[in-house]
Structure formats: C-alpha cells, structure tokens
Amino acid sequence: MEKKIILITGASDGIGKETAKVLAKQGHRLIIHGRNKQKTVEAFEEIKRETGNQNIDMYLADFLSLAEVKRFADTIKQKYDHLDVLINNAGAQFTDQRETTAEGHEKTMVINVFSPFLLTTLLLELLKKSKSARVVTVSSASHSMGKPDLNDIEFRNGYSMARAYGVSKLYIIWVMQHFVREMKKADINNITFNSVHPGSTITSLARESSKSWKFRILMFLWRPMMNSMEKAISASIKTATSAELEGLTGKYFGPKGEEKPSQKYHSAENEHRVWQYCREITAKYL
Template sequence: MESKIILITGASDGIGKETAKTLAKQGHTILMHGRNPEKTKSAYEEVKAESGNNKIEYLTADFLSLAEIRKFADKIKEKHDHLDVLINNAGAQFTNKRETTVEGHEKTMTINVFTPHLLTELLLPLLEKSQSARVVTVSSGAHKMSGKPDLSDIELKNKYSMAKAYGISKLYVIWIMRHFVKEMQKRGINNIAFYTVHPGSAQTSLGRESTGALGTRIIYFLWKVMMNSVAEGAAPSIKAAVSPELEGVTGKYYGLKGEEKPSEKYYTPENEQKVWDYSMNVIKPYL
C-alpha cells in the first residue's frame, strides 16, 4: 500500500488512537491531534512504540476554539506540502446544561459540526495537492434519534438537552460533509473524496463530560457491557481512510458492516443548504 500522510483529530485516546495505531502499522505518516499535551504525547509514544513507525507526529489544540483551529491548520501547512487523508474524529458530548465556548457558540455544535467544517476548509489547499485525497468524518448512529431539527435554532438556545444536542450535531455533520461533495464540483476540485462513518457503540471516553451525574454514570456503566471494542469502532474510519476499493467513490456513509444509509427522515436539499450556510457564517471569520 502506498504510504499516505494522514491527520487524525482526537487521537489521544479511544477510536482516534486505535485508528492511529492501525494506520501507523501500515507504514503511513501519522499526524496525531489531541487537546491535552501530556495525554497526547503519551498516546504518540504508545503508537510509535507499538507500530515501530518513526513517521509519527503529534500536535495539540483546543477544538472548542475556532481561532485555535486556524493556528493548528497553519502549523500543519508549515510542516507539510500536502495531506492525503483528514480524519475528523474529535467529538464530544457535554452536560444537560447548555454551555457556550469563549467565542459564544454552543459547545456540542462547535466541536461536532463547526470544527470539522472549518478544519476541512482550512486544509483543502493541502488536500488538493494529494494525488487522491480523502476526508473521513466520524458521525454517530445517534443522528437517527435526534428528533426533528429546528433550523431556526441550530445552536439550541431553546429546548436544549445533552441527547438532542449530540444527536442533531451528528445529523448536521453528515449534511455538511454531503454538501462538501457538491462544493467540490462547484469549485472544480476533483481529487478529494468525502465519507462519513459511525463506530457503533464503542467503549471510548466520548461521554466524559456528560457522565458527571450519578444516574447518568450508572446507566453508562450498564450500557458499556453491550458496547463494541475500540478496534471494532475504529474499523469504519480505517476502511474509509485507505481502502483501495473506495477509490473513485465519494459521499458515502459507512458503519461496522460496510456501507449504510443515514437517516433521510428530515433531509431535504434545502435543509442541507440551511445548515451549510449557518455553519459557513460561523466559521467565515476564521478562514
């Protein structure tokens, strides 16, 4: 397999770290992102040791800050002249109290929707320089349980709940990445494929922010025994990132058993455009 330069966000633990390990063992150059410097360095050292691959780097950034994402992308551009694969793996659930970032945006929407949208836009110049680039974005089966989206209140200033914010953010990011396919056609960019994936219910630290309450922790503990392994959860991301059989394919959604269909219950081209336009308006100051 031809060696690729692959950036994986949220790679300091869970599915992101497992994805990094597997791809590093295949001989690719791996750029690992994490939020916490100590944790990210530790994950980097673990991946390097287990894979025997010296082509591993790590970078840190807080993806709840859109301004910091711009600086993060600039660092990658300084060190690399192209990028073959971007895996938008970083994501989070928060609490049942609605919280905003320093830039004034709801946290769940920021890290699950605006961040992958912004980072993808910022790294398009590097992806364009690849012979055949891919953008893989991790969504969730929870998008099917989001309920009807209120596109006049995308950041859930009204009727917020942790479950709704998470589910609907994972629906919106599918629409955003689907729209990127159309945008590439408009912009005359023909070498970048877009995929969204879901890991099933994998044993990760995704719910670290949302499991503060005792009742929620008990439910999470009981649910955890039914979850897939992290390796199983990482498989769709790995397949979408490097599988030769996907060459020339774009706009697809993959799960543990291969290609799946995301929920179309609330999808219309108009709704997709509204979410895209809203997100573009949020990220525009950082482009």
C-alpha cells in the same frame, strides 16, 4: 498499500488513538492531534513504541476554539506540502446544561460540527495537492435521534445533552455531503468525503456527560452490547485506506459496511442552511 500522509484529530485516546495505531502499523506518516498536552504526549510515545513507526508528528489545539482551529490549520499548512487523508475524529458530548465557548457558541456544535467544517475547509489547499485525497468524518448512529430546528441551530431552546449530540452528528453528515456538492461545482475531482460511525463503544467521548450519575447507570446497563474497539475503528480505517473505496464519495459507513443515514429531516434546503450557518460563523477564520 501506498503510504499516505494522514492527519487524525482527537487522537490522544479512545477511537482516535486506536485508529492511529492501526494506521501507524500500516506504515503511513501520521499527524496526530490532541487537546490535553500530557495525554497527547503519552499517546504519541505509545503509538511509536507499540507500532515501531517513528514517522509520526504531534500537535496540540483546543477545538472548542475556532481561533485555535485556524492556528492549527495554519501550522499544518506550513509544515506539509500536501495531505492525503484527513480524519475528523475529535468530538464530544457535554452535560445536561447548555454551555457556550469563550467565542459564544454552543459547545456540542463547535466540537462536532463547526470545528471539523472549518478545519476541512482550511485544509482543502493541502488535500487538493494529493493525487487522491480522502476526508473521513466520524459521526454517530445517534444522528437519527433528536429533531433538528433549523431556526435554532445552537439549541438556545429545547437543549438536552442527547438532543444536542444526536442533532450535531446529523448536521456533520449533511456538511460532508455538501462538501461533495461544492467540489463538483469547483471541478475538484481528487477529494472524497465520507462519514462513518463506530457503533456503540466505550470511549472517552462522554468525558463530560459521564459526570452525570444517570449517564453512568445507563452506560453500565448498555456495556454488554458495546462493540469491541477493533470493530469500532474498522469503518474509519477502511474508509481512509481501502483501495476498493477509491473515488467513492458522499457515503456513510459503519462497522458492517455502507449504510444509509437517516433521511427523516434531510432536504437540499436544510443541508444548505446548515452549510451557510457554518460559513457565517467561521467567516472571520476562512
């Protein structure tokens, strides 16, 4: 297997950390990102210790801040001459109360949509320098739940934790599909964009939502049907490295292989509206 330079966001725990371990064992050069310094340092040391791969770098950034995403991307562009794989793994659920960031945006949309959109856009410069680059973005099977409102993308009305999470994971699939269209228009042929989902898995994703007693009860009842971590990370690993997926773009994969994302609310117009919204609110950082 050809060794790659791979950046994984949200690699301080859960699916991101386990994905990093497998890729480190394969001998790739890894760039791991985390938000919490202590957790990220611990994950960094654990990955090196358990895999024997010392060719790993670590960076911190809070992806609830678009300014931080910009700073992080600038650092990566200064440190590396190209990037082979970007895995947009960082994501979160929040609480039953709508919350906004210091920059004024709804938190679920920032972490699940705006930040991966911005980071991917800012790192295109490095990805274009790879012989064959891949962008892998972690969505969720929950993308089929919740009705989007393209006139209210940040859930100022009708917010709920479940709706915000599901719709945000639908939007990020659309965004990655639109990257494919943009690359075709720009005649850039060396970068693929695919989305994946881990199935139902116990992770740290719900670190905020799990503060709700209702959510804890639901998770307890659902636990017997959860995927193993090995299955959960399988789509990310395969989509990032498998030779058989070389050149395949605009697809959606789960633990069992390629799937078709929900088309219930998709249209070229809706996809474009979400893309334009992302561009408008990140314009000052582009």
